[in-house]
Amino acid sequence: xxxxxxxxxxxxxxxxxxxxxxxxxxxxxxxxxxxxxxxxxxxxxxxxxxxxxxxxxxxxxxxxxxxxxxxxxxxxxxxxxxxxxxxxxxxxxxxxxxxxxxxxxxxxxxxxxxxxxxxxxxxxxxxxxxxxxxxxxxxxxxxxxxxxxxxxxxxxxxxxxxxxxxxxxxxxxxxxxxxxxxxxxxxxxxxxxxxxxxxxxxxxxxxxxxxxxxxxxxxxxxxxxxxxxxxxxxxxxxxxxxxxxxxxxxxxxxxxxxxxxxxxxxxxxxxxxxx
Numbered sequence: 001x002x003x004x005x006x007x008x009x010x011x012x013x014x015x016x017x018x019x020x021x022x023x024x025x026x027x028x029x030x031x032x033x034x035x036x037x038x039x040x041x042x043x044x045x046x047x048x049x050x051x052x053x054x055x056x057x058x059x060x061x062x063x064x065x066x067x068x069x070x071x072x073x074x075x076x077x078x079x080x081x082x083x084x085x086x087x088x089x090x091x092x093x094x095x096x097x098x099x100x101x102x103x104x105x106x107x108x109x110x111x112x113x114x115x116x117x118x119x120x121x122x123x124x125x126x127x128x129x130x131x132x133x134x135x136x137x138x139x140x141x142x143x144x145x146x147x148x149x150x151x152x153x154x155x156x157x158x159x160x161x162x163x164x165x166x167x168x169x170x171x172x173x174x175x176x177x178x179x180x181x182x183x184x185x186x187x188x189x190x191x192x193x194x195x196x197x198x199x200x201x202x203x204x205x206x207x208x209x210x211x212x213x214x215x216x217x218x219x220x221x222x223x224x225x226x227x228x229x230x231x232x233x234x235x236x237x238x239x240x241x242x243x244x245x246x247x248x249x250x251x252x253x254x255x256x257x258x259x260x261x262x263x264x265x266x267x268x269x270x271x272x273x274x275x
Contacts, residue, residue: 002217010216013083014044017185018245018272020079020092026265028096031104034255035149036076036238038180038213043080046145051126053086058112063141065131067116069124069179071105072151072257078102080106086113122155124148125175129164132173132233134228140256143227147176154192159204166205167235173233174203174226175206178213201235213238245275 002010019174025031032250044159051064068077075095082089087102094100101110116127120150128146135142148158165173174180179218185191194200198208207229211218219238242256243249246268 007216010041010044010048013048014041015245015275016083017044017076017173018275019269020082020089020211021075022246022265022268022272024075024078024092024095025259026262027093028259029212029259030096031075031259032072032257033075033260034242034249034252034257035070035178035180036073036079037244037246037249038242039070039073039076039080039147039178041214041216041240042147042176042178042219042238043201044074045216045223047080047084049216049220050223051145052142053064053084053113055113058086062140062142065115065128065144067124067128067131067144067146068106068118069116069128069146071118071123071151072121073122073178074102074104074106077106078111080187081111081113084113087111121149121152122157125158125161125165127163128173128175129168129170132165132170133168135172136170142172144170144173145176146173149183150177150179150181150188150194150197151191153177153194153197154160154188159200162201162204162206163172169231170233171230174223175201175233175235177235177237178240180240181239182242182251184253186253192203198235198237201205201223201237206233206235207238208235210237210239213240214244241271245272247271 095243106114133146209222249255
């Protein structure tokens with residue numbers, strides 16, 4: 001069980017990350033706020049309680065790896081990396097600007113702390129398999145965390161990769177599905193339902209856990225279960241709210257890839273400050 005001081009720390013980090021997300025997308029007048037806000041608590045739990053990473057040695061070969069397969073939600077990752085100390089917070093204002101290293105999708109060659117350059121959806125689990133398998137072959141004890149969008153798992157490559165995860169018994173791999181139930185065109189049921197997500201991953205040979213993706217205690221307990229699971233990968237299905245923390249964005253597919261105007265921006269910052 002989390003003590004109150006640790007819980008408060010995580011909540012404050014998540015609040016700061018969400019404010020950064022809104023600020024970045026507003027200043028850039030483009031970006032993907034909805035899914036960035038839904039995954040903010042997961043990234044907070046990873047970077048401030050779970051991942052073994054070193055801001056002074058981002059390429060440490062023994063570090064844990066994080067693959068953000070839903071790379072269009074880069075505002076969430078950049079905000080988290082800035083809060084952790086990998087990149088300067090003042091650089092966030094250059095998000096999506098010409099010549100900025102903080103482009104719409106993460107670039108592992110330019111951004112400290114980024115382990116995969118992502119763009120086209122559906123590829124992150126395949127890459128995560130390779131990283132995890134390399135760790136096994138090199139007898140390293142690092143873990144690999146792969147964040148997928150629930151709309152993204154409509155991609156066939158995800159399920160080809162899932163077969164490989166299980167076939168190679170990648171117990172150093174933990175998949176996290178950001179299950180906010182919305183994608184650019186509507187609900188995931190309407191577009192191409194992947195439900196029941198947990199049963200599908202289970203049938204592919206994964207240990208599956210369903211959690212509230214905004215409950216730090218549940219998220220961290222799931223990570224502990226994943227670390228204790230042997231001879232099979234783990235999939236955590238995190239039930240989340242798209243646009244979490246901002247009333248007019250919550251559960252609205254229209255905020256998948258749209259920037260707030262000035263009035264909406266001010267309201268968002270006010271609501272997050274009182275969250």
